[in-house]
Amino acid sequence: MLGGSQEPYVNNPLRVPEVSPKYRYAQKDKPGWDELLIVLDAIERKANQDFTHRVFRQVLTEIYWRLSSVRVVYPAPRRVSLNKTMEVIEEFLAAHSGGDRLLALSCALFKVIGSRFGLYAEVKRGKITAADEPSGTLADLECVTKEERLVFAVEVKDRHITISQLRAKLRTMRERQVSEIFFVATQGAVPAERSAVESLIEREFASGQNVYVTDLERLSRTTLALIGEEGRRDFLKETSAQLEKYRSDIKHRRAWASILEKLQQHTFGPLPDFDNEPGNARQKRRGPC
Numbered sequence: 446m447l448g449g450s451q452e453p454y455v456n457n458p459l460r461v462p463e464v465s466p467k468y469r470y471a472q473k474d475k476p477g478w479d480e481l482l483i484v485l486d487a488i489e490r491k492a493n494q495d496f497t498h499r500v501f502r503q504v505l506t507e508i509y510w511r512l513s514s515v516r517v518v519y520p521a522p523r524r525v526s527l528n529k530t531m532e533v534i535e536e537f538l539a540a541h542s543g544g545d546r547l548l549a550l551s552c553a554l555f556k557v558i559g560s561r562f563g564l565y566a567e568v569k570r571g572k573i574t575a576a577d578e579p580s581g582t583l584a585d586l587e588c589v590t591k592e593e594r595l596v597f598a599v600e601v602k603d604r605h606i607t608i609s610q611l612r613a614k615l616r617t618m619r620e621r622q623v624s625e626i627f628f629v630a631t632q633g634a635v636p637a638e639r640s641a642v643e644s645l646i647e648r649e650f651a652s653g654q655n656v657y658v659t660d661l662e663r664l665s666r667t668t669l670a671l672i673g674e675e676g677r678r679d680f681l682k683e684t685s686a687q688l689e690k691y692r693s694d695i696k697h698r699r700a701w702a703s704i705l706e707k708l709q710q711h712t713f714g715p716l717p718d719f720d721n722e723p724g725n726a727r728q729k730r731r732g733p734c
Contacts, residue, residue: 517698519685520709521678527670529708530677534665536704538631544603545693546701547661551601551629552586553683554665560679561672565589565596570691583621584614598623602630606658608638611645619654628658681705 461468464485472478488497537546552570559565569587586599600606600614606628618626634642646656669677685705688698 515695516689517702519702520705521682522709524674525677525681525708527666527677530669530680531662531666533681533704533708534662537701540700542697544601546697547603547631548585548601549684549687549693551599551661552687553680554668555586555588555597555599556683557672557676557680558668559588561676566591583617583623595623597625597627599627599629602628604630605632605635606630607635608641608645611642615649615654615656624654626654626656628656629661629664630658631660633660634658
């Protein structure tokens with residue numbers, strides 16, 4: 446049986462000699478303890494590896510759905526410099542996320558560009574796990590006007606971009622008559638293919654397509670300088686909104702809140718969060734959890 450752990454960070458239910466009705470009195474959630482006993486008793490009676498495996502998978506599924514309902518509240522500094530904003534971006538992208546973090550930051554940046562410079566009215570975004578064509582979008586991000594005219598198509602890659610990926614995407618862009626295309630890749634073009642990529646970009650320019658291959662750091666540094674301090678705060682706020690709207694993994698949302706909380710320490714006086722509530726980053730749950 447489980448139980449008897451001396452580890453201080455283990456949940457209270459396990460700080461008993463055994464998981465049995467004998468220690469029901471020590472539990473705050475007595476009905477929950479009873480349900481735990483039912484599950485563990487069934488596993489012991491069955492003594493079947495396949496049954497135990499299926500129960501374990503179901504437990505993980507329930508944990509996943511509970512965590513998906515957690516809403517993280519993000520603190521916001523009253524002031525944020527360009528250098529500090531770039532440090533925030535660098536720290537957030539340091540951990541691997543399969544492109545989720547990069548896509549949230551990129552979408553936030555292009556949303557702020559659109560609102561600050563009036564270049565387009567909306568940024569349409571697909572989910573990180575969805576292919577562009579099946580989801581009905583031309584690229585990861587589509588910057589469109591009120592009349593639905595596509596101004597920029599933006600592909601976001603959390604790795605090097607290859608010449609074959611460029612060619613495949615440009616073929617689709619050409620069919621849709623898109624003339625302005627951004628490829629935002631954390632590592633730029635594959636080093637061995639950079640010359641070929643530059644040649645391809647030159648040929649596409651001659652045929653009427655403007656192709657830009659860049660990384661988020663280079664793109665955001667100039668942009669965040671131009672939009673000023675208020676714009677940088679909007680960028681941080683919009684990144685938080687993206688992480689929540691598209692239900693990014695809880696570890697990515699918590700990491701962003703933690704980074705903003707550290708950024709908060711570099712500002713002066715009591716600071717609000719994005720929900721206009723006092724205090725540091727907190728977690729709110731929708732419904733019992």
